[in-house]
Amino acid sequence: MDKKLVLPGEFISDDVERAGEGTFVDDGKVFSSVFGVASLKNQIKVVPLSGKYIPKSGDLILGIIKEITFSNWIVDIRSPYDGLLHISEYPRRIENTEMSRYLNVGDAIMTLVVDVDVNMKVELTLNDQRLRPVKDGRIVDVTPSKVPRFIGRSGSMIAMLKNETHCNIFIGQNGRIWITGKDRDMDLAVKAIKKIEKETHVSGLTDRITKFLKEIKGENVIEKEPDKEEKLRTEEKTEEEKTEMEKSGGILDELLGDEK
Amino acid sequence: MSKPEKLIENGIRLDGRRPDELRPIKIKVGVLNRADGSCYFEFGRNKVIAAVYGPREVHPRHQQKSTSAVVRYRYNMASFSVEERKRPGPDRRSIEVSKVSREALEPVIFQEYFPRSAIDIFVEVLQADAGTRTAGINAASIALADAGIPMKSLVSSCAVGKVDDTLVLDLFKDEDNYGQCDMPIAMTPDGNITLIQMDGHLTRDEFTEGLEMAKKGCLAIHELQKAALIEKYNSQLEGEVNDK
Amino acid sequence: MTNEIMAELRKDYIYNLMIKGEREDGRAFDQYRELTIDTNVIDKAEGSARVKLGDTHLVVGVKIQTGTPFPDTPDQGVIITNLELIPLASPVFEAGPPREDAIELARVVDRGIRESQAIDLSKLCITPGEKVWMVFIDVHVLDDGGNIMDAASLGAVAALLTAKLPNKRFDLGDDVNVPMRDVPVSVTAVEIGGSIMLDPSLDEQSIAGTRLTVTSNQEGNISAMQKSGVYPLTTEQINYIVDIAIEKAKEIREKFLVI
Numbered sequence: 001m002d003k004k005l006v007l008p009g010e011f012i013s014d015d016v017e018r019a020g021e022g023t024f025v026d027d028g029k030v031f032s033s034v035f036g037v038a039s040l041k042n043q044i045k046v047v048p049l050s051g052k053y054i055p056k057s058g059d060l061i062l063g064i065i066k067e068i069t070f071s072n073w074i075v076d077i078r079s080p081y082d083g084l085l086h087i088s089e090y091p092r093r094i095e096n097t098e099m100s101r102y103l104n105v106g107d108a109i110m111t112l113v114v115d116v117d118v119n120m121k122v123e124l125t126l127n128d129q130r131l132r133p134v135k136d137g138r139i140v141d142v143t144p145s146k147v148p149r150f151i152g153r154s155g156s157m158i159a160m161l162k163n164e165t166h167c168n169i170f171i172g173q174n175g176r177i178w179i180t181g182k183d184r185d186m187d188l189a190v191k192a193i194k195k196i197e198k199e200t201h202v203s204g205l206t207d208r209i210t211k212f213l214k215e216i217k218g219e220n221v222i223e224k225e226p227d228k229e230e231k232l233r234t235e236e237k238t239e240e241e242k243t244e245m246e247k248s249g250g251i252l253d254e255l256l257g258d259e260k
Numbered sequence: 261m262s263k264p265e266k267l268i269e270n271g272i273r274l275d276g277r278r279p280d281e282l283r284p285i286k287i288k289v290g291v292l293n294r295a296d297g298s299c300y301f302e303f304g305r306n307k308v309i310a311a312v313y314g315p316r317e318v319h320p321r322h323q324q325k326s327t328s329a330v331v332r333y334r335y336n337m338a339s340f341s342v343e344e345r346k347r348p349g350p351d352r353r354s355i356e357v358s359k360v361s362r363e364a365l366e367p368v369i370f371q372e373y374f375p376r377s378a379i380d381i382f383v384e385v386l387q388a389d390a391g392t393r394t395a396g397i398n399a400a401s402i403a404l405a406d407a408g409i410p411m412k413s414l415v416s417s418c419a420v421g422k423v424d425d426t427l428v429l430d431l432f433k434d435e436d437n438y439g440q441c442d443m444p445i446a447m448t449p450d451g452n453i454t455l456i457q458m459d460g461h462l463t464r465d466e467f468t469e470g471l472e473m474a475k476k477g478c479l480a481i482h483e484l485q486k487a488a489l490i491e492k493y494n495s496q497l498e499g500e501v502n503d504k
Numbered sequence: 505m506t507n508e509i510m511a512e513l514r515k516d517y518i519y520n521l522m523i524k525g526e527r528e529d530g531r532a533f534d535q536y537r538e539l540t541i542d543t544n545v546i547d548k549a550e551g552s553a554r555v556k557l558g559d560t561h562l563v564v565g566v567k568i569q570t571g572t573p574f575p576d577t578p579d580q581g582v583i584i585t586n587l588e589l590i591p592l593a594s595p596v597f598e599a600g601p602p603r604e605d606a607i608e609l610a611r612v613v614d615r616g617i618r619e620s621q622a623i624d625l626s627k628l629c630i631t632p633g634e635k636v637w638m639v640f641i642d643v644h645v646l647d648d649g650g651n652i653m654d655a656a657s658l659g660a661v662a663a664l665l666t667a668k669l670p671n672k673r674f675d676l677g678d679d680v681n682v683p684m685r686d687v688p689v690s691v692t693a694v695e696i697g698g699s700i701m702l703d704p705s706l707d708e709q710s711i712a713g714t715r716l717t718v719t720s721n722q723e724g725n726i727s728a729m730q731k732s733g734v735y736p737l738t739t740e741q742i743n744y745i746v747d748i749a750i751e752k753a754k755e756i757r758e759k760f761l762v763i
Contacts, residue, residue, distance in 0.1 A: 024412065050407060120377075202497060292593075334591065341546070380591070384592050384644065384646070
């Protein structure tokens with residue numbers, strides 16, 4: 001078995017060379033540091049079942065303005081650390097006195113983490129074509145550690161979601177999802193997202209969600225029950241792929257694809 | 261009630277337990293919506309609930325630590341948790357219990373992962389029957405795991421005491437009131453003691469024996485804590501498959 | 505602690521639903537969330553109840569002990585109601601003595617019980633001028649999912665209905681039920697953009713400008729009211745809420761709070 005549920009302090013492996021996120025090494029052994037699902041292929045890592053978003057530079061996220069100071073917007077990013085958006089990071093030149101006219105408290109932004117320093121000062125920007133204030137649609141919060149499953153293997157989950165719901169969907173690394181589309185389509189997308197959030201660790205997730213959406217829409221579904229072995233294999237691949245996705249900035253590609 | 265003549269008769273305690281037996285334990289993980297992690301823990305007649313919030317922003321700011329998270333622990337008894345109504349709010353006892361409980365958990369938390377943040381642990385005692393601090397630590401440790409806080413291990417806690425010159429595990433109220441000693445401990449599953457307090461009277465040999473007894477109790481509790489967390493995960497999976 | 509920030513988009517969403525006559529969880533405007541009340545959950549208390557109203561979860565404990573009556577009511581027992589918004593229950597609650605919100609909630613719960621004369625205080629007298637029963641109602645909020653007000657007053661009444669006067673403990677004979685003669689039920693409504701909704705969820709409560717609580721008794725008379733929040737209500741709105749609150753209270757009483 002390459003995946004298993006582990007508890008904090010649970011022994012996982014002797015192979016300290018491959019110890020990754022969600023683990024710690026003690027006395028030449030790898031232990032889990034969190035309550036989560038361990039995967040042993042390639043890197044040994046544990047994806048926690050819950051937890052806060054910890055910002056890293058390069059993350060594309062959704063923030064909500066919580067305060068305006070003399071030259072910064074202070075941005076809630078669902079993290080222990082606030083994001084700072086300096087006035088100069090707004091795509092056009094504006095005066096300090098008119099900051100709230102462009103972004104007011106409660107407004108949402110699609111933003112990029114430019115830098116996180118040792119003091120956990122998180123600098124954000126909007127100075128990029130892909131980034132913008134979010135003026136319409138809906139925002140749904142999910143567990144940040146589950147974000148890769150919302151994207152799926154090579155973006156398969158999000159592609160399917162968009163396709164089936166006819167919505168435009170952006171998944172922030174901080175577990176905030178932005179949906180735009182027709183009201184009824186957005187209702188559908190929100191339902192699917194809530195289901196994924198609940199069923200993250202059930203096998204055959206993408207198939208299950210596809211079926212779920214088609215059923216709601218009243219489309220006929222051709223029953224196809226892959227045998228258990230095959231389901232399991234698919235899941236493992238997903239897990240593996242996920243690691244790759246995170247590294248290659250899969251969300252970013254996804255987003256760029258959108259813009260074209 | 262007044263002091264019973266005997267607290268142990270023919271090797272059986274007033275509540276029917278053997279000297280080295282724990283009270284029944286019931287654990288439920290993830291019982292609160294607002295908290296990041298939570299746990300309900302019944303330990304005999306004790307009923308406690310623990311919630312964890314964080315890591316989150318530190319208020320007031322001067323409590324911030326630049327290289328690690330600050331861990332805060334608030335142990336609080338509901339007014340109706342005891343025979344004689346307790347005045348709401350912290351008293352000297354609950355402040356001390358909060359301090360030692362926090363120190364019982366801090367060694368296992370990877371605080372350095374979250375500089376300038378706070379990890380808040382709240383323990384509410386809904387019903388008290390001796391051993392509330394140990395119940396609180398057991399619950400808090402599970403709530404931390406439920407919140408996804410990185411830890412070296414869980415922490416388990418129980419008390420050992422002496423009644424009628426006999427060492428007994430996990431005192432209940434009458435034994436606590438009329439016994440000769442109470443010694444709560446907390447430890448990690450690999451045997452590191454993270455809390456020890458004692459009041460009363462023990463011989464040197466009784467202390468050694470008592471500590472071993474308490475350690476065994478903690479290990480038994482550790483198994484139940486693990487099972488409760490796994491149970492939460494499994495029940496979620498089952499729920500999902502069923503409502504399909 | 506900072507207040508939680510709510511995205512404008514989310515406010516708009518709830519507001520727009522309301523205009524269409526809908527609520528996020530699919531309820532009708534006059535519909536309560538799922539309600540469960542369990543009594544006798546704390547055996548150290550003389551009476552207790554656990555209430556779950558949607559995502560709101562709280563425990564009420566009733567402690568009863570003897571004390572001295574107030575000089576102006578020497579032959580009547582005493583009710584003291586306390587409610588705490590402990591930091592376990594919400595990221596925005598802080599430790600420390602109750603602030604105005606908690607005190608307001610406690611006082612409204614108290615008024616409903618006191619003014620409906622739900623407890624026959626004269627039967628709580630042991631020795632006139634010297635010794636009476638003191639009834640402490642303590643509300644312990646565990647999870648704030650909105651409308652703590654109604655959950656707290658339901659819990660208080662449910663706990664009282666199962667509470668015993670601990671005569672034995674004070675050498676006064678056998679334990680007897682607390683002398684209850686009415687069952688007040690509070691119903692809270694919020695106003696959002698001109699529409700009235702009962703039993704607000706947390707988000708509805710945050711968006712609403714104002715809420716109105718109406719506590720009515722078995723006869724359908726009003727025992728207590730409280731408007732809370734900065735926005736005014738029209739006379740029509742208030743009349744509408746009073747009517748619907750009395751009707752709803754009857755429903756809830758019959759289903760959950762039988763003497």
